[in-house]
Structures are given as structure tokens and as C-alpha cells.
Amino acid sequence: MSTMTSEDAFLACIDRHFSNTHPHVLRGRGDDCCELSCPSRMTLSTDLFMQDAHFRLSYFSASDIGHKALAVNISDIAAAGATPLGFSLGLMIPDGTTGAQHFADSYWDDLFAGMAALADTFNVALTGGDLTRAGTFGLCVTVWGGPHYDAPFLRRSGCKAGDALFLVGQTEYAPAGLARTGLLELEARGASAADCYPEAVQAHLRPVPLVHAGQCLAAFQQQHSDARIALMDLSDGLARDLPRLLAAGKGTTGASLILPDAMLHPEVRRWATANGHNAAMHAFSGGEDYALLGSCAPEAVNGLTTALEKTGHRLTLLGTAHGDGGILLNGVPVTAKGFDHFSA
């Protein structure tokens, strides 16, 4: 049983983990509102992270939950090529009516420690929020950021027929399908899935938002106004997110993609083989990789690749956008299916 029986006890725990000063924060936690010193343009995003919709208690540690709830939000700021500055947190604490959900104090300590470690990595301030007992365990994070120097914010829109489609990740492999592989194995085997699929499990539990990659792309766009970079984060999988990127473009209704097996992460390939799936289709359908998905003018690909390499990131060329409708994956038509919390 938790001894955190008062709001004050939770707030004290939060204060132990999160600094209440930041160059961007004029007035931090402890008032009705925070006060922010703002650049003239800001970008802002809100994401929910709810038990059983987004995480399971059976294989997410408290630290994983704290990390990922913030990571998926910062990923949206990364997709804008912006610098994250601060966030607020709505924390729904299970009231015990829905099962064995009383947590020891150390649980909340671990959750806030996981969140604070990521916040420190990107120097984002927790400026406030709200706590309440609820029938569900969940977190609602709102994060905001400012321009990377004077670079423009990147958007999903701007793709034209003939533009190159790409993914940005941290390894030599296309960053698609790994987190989904981890999810499927975690659902099937619980935490022991990490024995066979360690990197896939890590990708699902602790995604790393690609802030510096997004900033690199924004800086490139600023220096090369004809680069025509459109960008979003890969949260629901290529099958769902690529059609969104195309729909936000100008007349881009389809794409031709080449995803050879050699470009896929070995654990993605191994999972597909073990489960009788086509590896490229598995990678195409997978969600929650929190890589960056974008398009650019074909002439910009080489320069972008070089610029990203300097920041330790890898651009994977996926193919080309076109105006003829339909997506071909390795020459085979694929339908736009993916993860929808509502129809799932």
C-alpha cells in the first residue's frame, strides 16, 4: 500500500525529481499557472499514454512508463525540427477500483525518475499539471518547443510527385517494424520476450525521440530553401503514417517503396521468418518506432544524408512519391492499414 495518500506527498516526490528552474520558465510549479518566457513562434503537442491502450503493467516498469509517456510527446517536437522547452503533466492515479493497482511509493519514485532522466537529456522543464485519482492509470503530457536557432518548423505538408521518401533513425537499418516486433513478443511472452528480442523490446519500451535529427533537418531546410522537406514522426507505422504524409502533399496520392530484407533490423527479419510473415510487410505495418518519416526534393537527398550522418543519424531512402494512387511495396500493392485505437 502506498503511503502517498495526499496530493502534497505526490508533489513533494515530483519536486525531488524535477528542477523548478529553467531559462524558459519565469514561474514554475506551485501557482495556478506557470509563466513562460516565449520565443515568437512555438510548437506544441498533447499525447495521452494510457494503461492497456498504450502500456501494460505486466511488462512496462514504472521507469519505462515515465520515459515513454514523455518520449512520445517529445517525438512530435522532434518531427517539427524544434527544440523542446517544457511540458505539463496530467497524471491519473489508479484508485484501486479496477484491480490490484495500489503502488508502493517507490513505484512513483521510479516513474518520475524515468521521466526526469529523459527531461534532463533534452533540458525540458516540468512546469506543472494536475493529479487525480481515476479508474484508469494514465498520463496526458503536453510538450512545447521553440525554433532551433532561427530555423523554420517542419510540417507534414510539402511533398510533391517525384519527391524522395525517407526514414531517419539511429542505426544502419530502416527504423520500421522493430517496436511492433517488440510489442507482439511482449504481448505473447511478457517481459521474457527480451531474452529473444532484446532490441525490439527496448524499441517498444523506451523509444528515443530524434530531437537532434529533426533539428538537423530544420537547419538544412533553412539553408536550402529548395530542399522541400516534409516531416512527421512514425508513431502509427508506415501503413498509416505514409498515407498521411502523402495526403498532406500536393497531388501526391501514392508511392513506390523498396524495402529489401537486408535493410530491415535482424530481429524484424527473424520475427517474420519465425511467424510466417513477409518481413517488408511486417516492417511496413509496424507502429511506435518514433523514427522520422519525411520527403524532400530528390536533389536534396545526398546533402541531407551527409548532414544527418554528422549528427549520428542515418537516412534510409524508401522510394518516391507519385500522383498515380496506391502504394507499391517491393512492387506489390499494399493497402493502408495500421493501428487505430478505435477500430482495433
Place this chain on the structure above:
Amino acid sequence: MSTMTSEDAFLACIDRHFSNTHPHVLRGRGDDCCELSCPSRMTLSTDLFMQDAHFRLSYFSASDIGHKALAVNISDIAAAGATPLGFSLGLMIPDGTTGAQHFADSYWDDLFAGMAALADTFNVALTGGDLTRAGTFGLCVTVWGGPHYDAPFLRRSGCKAGDALFLVGQTEYAPAGLARTGLLELEARGASAADCYPEAVQAHLRPVPLVHAGQCLAAFQQQHSDARIALMDLSDGLARDLPRLLAAGKGTTGASLILPDAMLHPEVRRWATANGHNAAMHAFSGGEDYALLGSCAPEAVNGLTTALEKTGHRLTLLGTAHGDGGILLNGVPVTAKGFDHFSA
């Protein structure tokens, strides 16, 4: 059964109710992030509004839920004396696992209509957010605002011993205890409570954030630097919120309050009589009035009263802050009790 089985159907419903353009919004809903054109200072707040913690389906209409979820957030901006500009929404849609919680499409239409009407009143833009199925029905709103012209943001801090304590509301009565009266009657009798306690029920279901009153106080502070206005909104009741205001002050550890029955709303008095309670104590304990609670230099009271009257608001003088510890209400010591979601 709802036919809103996809995220797209919800987003289309939201688009019918909320404009996606606003002078402050450079890029609205539909991308990973919104883009905001920002004043150099902003104030921001996040509040949860969850079924059974904050509202009951048995007596809140969908429109009431939409209204109040946004109203309680805008109230925090009002308490800063700021101008609300925009908000984001995390909407948790019940997945049917916790009871009879499938709503018809018209339910969501009504909820968004109630929220949009209040948003229009204060010209605040819905810039985005997140939707998910969850075990609980709830809303997490983050709202932000900018300065009222160049006025400073008001804070809780600043109260000194000898300063006047006041409430600001919309009627001749002290705005304390009415919403709690409504809550208690709604809990006891359901929606029919409105027959006997119409204004109390309305105060609980549809509080009106006092944006213009807050702005008036901020403008007064800007014009009278010695007014020493401290301000917060009355969300948890005087019993809990007054100690917070005092704790944020300089050496203010107590207060002497006078709340004659004649200052209380007739429904508050009637409820106290009918239930064998002291009316002033009932008003002191009541929460969720979303009035403004503040302090100022004694010399500023007359000027503030006059300024507020011009905006259609009423200042109720409560008493005086002091440094001697303890709160006296009509000469009787009272303890700081109030509503805590955790210990309740």
C-alpha cells in the same frame, strides 16, 4: 451504439464545432504539432476532468461536461489576469469495459458544442490534442494565455500581514459555497436537485471563468504598483485555498474573516438551515466555485471595487491576513479542511 468507430470520425466532429484558424495560431490541427505565434510571456495550465472524480454521468449532460472541462482550465488563466489564447485536448473515450458507456454520436456532438460555445465566448482556439479509448471517460485540457495588453500576470504570492482578503464574483453574494451546495444536492437527488436549488446546481455544472475580472485586476495592478494584488481561483474551497494564498505570502500565517449570513447566497443559507449546518462554515468549506480569491493592500480596496464594478463584477471583502497563525471565521477558529482527491 455510436457509429464513431474511427479516429477520423471524431476529428470530423471536432472540425464541425471548432474553427481551425485564429490570429494566434500559425498552424492548427492536423499536423504532429500546432504552431503558435507567441507573445514574449505566456501563462499555461493543465487540468484533468475525469468521470466520477470530477463529474457524474447521471447528472452532467454532455454539454455540461464539454463546458466545465474547459471552464475550469480557463479559470486558471483568469486567476493570472491573462487573456486565454488556445487549448489542447486529451480525450479519453470509454471503451465500454466499465459499464454502459457507449454513447451515440449526438452525445459527442453535444459535448463538443458545449465546449465550443465557451471557447467562442473567450475566442480561444482548439489547436490539437489526442484521442484514445480508455477504461475511463475523461478529458485533460491544457490552456495557455498571454498578457492582457501589457499587464503583468498575477500570482498567488505577495500577500502581507494587514492586507485585505477578498473574493470576486458576479452577484451581490459572496461566491463561496454555492457550487458545493449544488454538488451535495446533485449527489443526493440527481438532476432533480435543480428543482429546489437551481442556481447552486448551475454553479456546479456550468461555472463561468472570470476572465474579464482577472484582466481588470491585472490592469489595476499595472496602474497601481503599490496595490500588491495576489490572486488565485477558488477551486477547492476557501478552507483549502485560503491557506495556500497565505502560505504564498510574506509572513502571512493566518486570517480573520467575517462572513455574515446576509452575504451568502440564499440557496447556501437555505441548504445550511435544512441540513443543520452553520451557513458560514458551509460556505467556507465549499469548493469549485471558480470565483477569484485574492489579497491587496488595504488602500487599494476602494479602487479595486470600483474598477471591478465597471466590468460587472463584485468584490466581497472577507477580512484581513495576519501573521499570528490560525484562521478565525466570524470569531471562531476553523481548521484548514477541504477537498483532496487523495485523502477523500
